[in-house]
Amino acid sequence: MFRNFSIIACLLLTLASACKKSDSTDNDGEWERSSDFEGVPRSAAFCFVANNIAYVGTGFDGTNRLKDVWKFEPSKNNWYRVSDFPGEARMYSVGFSVNGIGYVGTGSNGTAALKDFYAYNPTTDQWSKIADFPAEARYGAVAFALNGKGYVGCGSDLNNYKDFYEYNPTTDSWTQVSSIPGNKRVNAFSFVIDGKAYVGGGINNGIYNTDFYAYDPQNDQWTSLNSLYQNSTYNYSLGRQSASTFTIGNKGYLAVGNNGASLGDLWVYHVGSDYWEQMDTFEGSVRSEAIGFSIDGYGYVGTGRTGSSRFDDLWRYDPNGVAPDGEN
Numbered sequence: 302m303f304r305n306f307s308i309i310a311c312l313l314l315t316l317a318s319a320c321k322k323s324d325s326t327d328n329d330g331e332w333e334r335s336s337d338f339e340g341v342p343r344s345a346a347f348c349f350v351a352n353n354i355a356y357v358g359t360g361f362d363g364t365n366r367l368k369d370v371w372k373f374e375p376s377k378n379n380w381y382r383v384s385d386f387p388g389e390a391r392m393y394s395v396g397f398s399v400n401g402i403g404y405v406g407t408g409s410n411g412t413a414a415l416k417d418f419y420a421y422n423p424t425t426d427q428w429s430k431i432a433d434f435p436a437e438a439r440y441g442a443v444a445f446a447l448n449g450k451g452y453v454g455c456g457s458d459l460n461n462y463k464d465f466y467e468y469n470p471t472t473d474s475w476t477q478v479s480s481i482p483g484n485k486r487v488n489a490f491s492f493v494i495d496g497k498a499y500v501g502g503g504i505n506n507g508i509y510n511t512d513f514y515a516y517d518p519q520n521d522q523w524t525s526l527n528s529l530y531q532n533s534t535y536n537y538s539l540g541r542q543s544a545s546t547f548t549i550g551n552k553g554y555l556a557v558g559n560n561g562a563s564l565g566d567l568w569v570y571h572v573g574s575d576y577w578e579q580m581d582t583f584e585g586s587v588r589s590e591a592i593g594f595s596i597d598g599y600g601y602v603g604t605g606r607t608g609s610s611r612f613d614d615l616w617r618y619d620p621n622g623v624a625p626d627g628e629n
Contacts, residue, residue: 329581330567331622335601335615339380340371342613344590344606345543347396349403351423355594355601356383356403359391363611366390366411372423373615375596387428388417393488395444397451399470404431404451409440414458420470435475436464441487441543445498447518452478452498457487461505467518479521483512488542492553494572499553501529502541509540509560527575535576539568545593547600549620554580556602556618559589563607567618585616 338357346360346367358370368390371380386405394408394415406418416438419428434453442456454465463485466475486503489510493499501513511530514523529539544558553570555577557563565587567580583602591605591612603615 328620328622330618330620331581332584332616332618334584335375335603335617336373336378336380338371338373338604338613338615339382340369340613341367342611343367343604344611345392346592346604347394347405347408348592348594349396349398349405350594350596351398351401351403351421353596354423355592355596356396356421356423357592357604358386358405359394359408360604361392361611363606363609366392366409370421373601375599383423384421384426384428387419387430389415391415393440395442395453397444397446397453399446399449399451402470404468404470407434407439407442407453407456414438414440418468432468432473432475435466435477437462441503443486443489443491443500443503445491445493445500447493447496447498447516450518452516452518454481455486455489455500455503461485461487465516478518479523481514481516482523482525483514484508484510486510490541490544490546490555490558492546492548492555492570494548494551494553499526499570501526502539502544502555502558504542509542511538511540529577537568537577537579539577543589545591545602545605547593547595547602547618549595549598549600552620554593554595554600554618556583556593556600557588557591557605563587563589569620581618581622583616585614586610586612588612 341362343360343362348357355373368386389410391408396405403421416434439456444453451468463480467478484505489503491500498516513526541558545556555568565583568577588605600618
């Protein structure tokens with residue numbers, strides 16, 4: 302049996318005034334509610350973006366693991382149902398996209414961890430089976446795409462993992478790459494900026510990880526960055542599990558999550574200075590296991606859960622603090 306499902310994306314919340322802000326703007330951005338997700342409220346769903354459309358599916362509604370999949374078109378602020386996920390109903394799977402094709406796999410069916418993987422073609426609205434994830438089955442893994450390849454690693458079953466694998470869509474094959482340094486982890490977070498992936502957080506042996514790394518696929522090399530825990534320069538503490546992330550321009554955003562209690566904060570990572578700055582508080586309910594994505598310069602956070610309460614709302618973050626109708 303697997304464990305630690307109740308603990309997700311952890312972030313130890315501290316005061317915004319305790320964070321360095323010397324080279325940032327005074328604008329903390331603004332949240333506005335978007336069109337509610339049209340499926341049933343859920344947590345631990347997958348999410349990927351292809352051709353400026355977000356795809357969200359599977360997850361857990363508190364009773365059942367799910368297979369339905371929906372797409373969100375920001376230009377219409379509307380959701381549309383697409384073909385159901387073809388594998389077992391599941392939660393805690395991962396999703397990424399490469400060249401307009403979505404890839405979804407791993408996760409848990411409620412009794413066992415999974416390793417099967419599928420590709421989704423938005424043009425034909427069809428799923429196809431691809432090569433299984435090559436290592437141990439797992440849930441709560443982390444995934445990202447770089448330079449036409451997909452990467453999946455970490456996660457848990459009876460054990461937690463720190464290994465990573467690269468998926469080549471051209472050859473439908475997986476290759477092991479360097480493991481993330483430091484701790485094993487489940488329910489970590491990741492985002493991509495300028496050809497590098499940034500991975501941190503998660504939990505291992507009941508402890509929220511605070512180590513944080515950048516991965517360069519060109520050299521297959523991980524670089525250790527400033528800790529997510531406060532130090533002599535930066536007074537913040539950001540260890541968390543099952544957080545939501547998105548990227549806008551050259552900045553990565555870390556939102557909500559769980560550190561033993563559900564969170565409702567938002568932080569932005571400044572790559573050049575390697576530090577985090579607290580931004581405008583998420584305006585929905587505190588939560589973890591939510592989806593996160595970005596399209597056309599806006600970030601989105603939605604679904605997820607607090608305790609046994611699950612959500613179907615979606616919120617849009619404008620880093621410039623301007624609502625669509627021009628209101629502040």
